[in-house]
Amino acid sequence: MSNTKGHMVYLNGEYLDLQKAKISVLDRGFLFGDSVYEVIPVYNHRPFAAKQHLDRLTKSLTAIHMDSPLDHDSWIEIFDRVLASSALTDKMLYIQVTRGAYPSRGHAIPDDVTPTVLVAALPTTRRYVLEGVNVITVKDQRWANCRIKATTLLPNVLAKDAAQRVSTHDAIFVKDGFALEGTASNLFMVKDNTVFTSPLSANILPGITRSIVIDILKTHHIAIEEKMITLDELKKADEIWLTGSVQEIVPVVLLDHCAVADGIVGPMWKRITRLYADRVEQETT
Ligand code: PDD
Secondary structure, eight states: OGGGTTOEEEETTEEEEGGGOOOOTTBHHHHHOOEEEEEEEEETTEESSHHHHHHHHHHHHHHTTOOOSSOHHHHHHHHHHHHHTOOOSSEEEEEEEEOOBOSSOOSSOOSSOOOEEEEEEEEOOOOOOTTOEEEEEEEOOOOSOTTSOBSOOHHHHHHHHHHHHTTOSEEEEEETTEEEEESSSEEEEEETTEEEEOOSSTTSOOOHHHHHHHHHHHHTTOOEEEOOEEHHHHHTOSEEEEEETTTEEEEEEEETTEESTTSSOOHHHHHHHHHHHHHHHHHHO
16 A cells, blocks of 8 residues: 555545545445446546546446436546556556445435545556467356446455466456457457357446447448357457456466367457557547
8 A cells, every 4th residue: 555655536526545535334335335436547647538438427327316426527527637646657547437426325325415435546468468368257246237337246256266266367258159358357358250249238337348348440441340249259369358447458378278260369450559559549648
């Protein structure tokens, strides 16, 4: 925690030192996981794709019957101020909105509760995984509303832990024979020069990186299809990638301890990674 000392976070209208920012034990985010969040990548001290993240935050809030507590310009002003106070080189913006603290604990949503709003610049190590990673597949034990970016992430935490216990990097959720997404990432597969990704549904988070990668592929006339991917198809893929805001596009070279194609990072990944870096540079310099 020492490298975050002195950095200001925004909490409910105030700018506070990270170490001093505290919430109530009666906060419904703490008691019930009654809250949603966003992670926005930061390059050059600037948020990348902030509008898309804020739009998704609004959708998550609407889905849990909450209004956005701030308008777009107010969010951006807070991001700027929080980022300006942080000397971290590698960081991301973490935003969490909970239903708020209420004097009594009860499942029913109170109508007179004030949301808890947190914006913090937190340290991250952007890992440029050039040699590729190994992943396992796990049974998807999450709920039926994975399109909401909810903070109730216990199945994701346990799946990541299952991966790390067998010395692998991450896990891909499989449901009814279909590979869906990673614990904190979306799934892409390349087969015969076509890129495939799971279609948007209640089974996956509508990833911002996913949408940017799809846009880049379309711009460059690379074939892209959104379709359900069976585990058998994934095993026979030429390339597998996992995408997420902080990790960007991570190539998978071992799936359930077996090599993906010839077990080295593929040419399409090299190309798309360069194009993604160009897009980030265009928008953050
Ligand atoms: N996770 N799927 C899941 C389940 C995720 O948690 C995430 C992101 C993604 C990728 O979404 P995006 O490209 O918008 O980051 C897909 C964040 C980064 C996290 O929980 O830390």
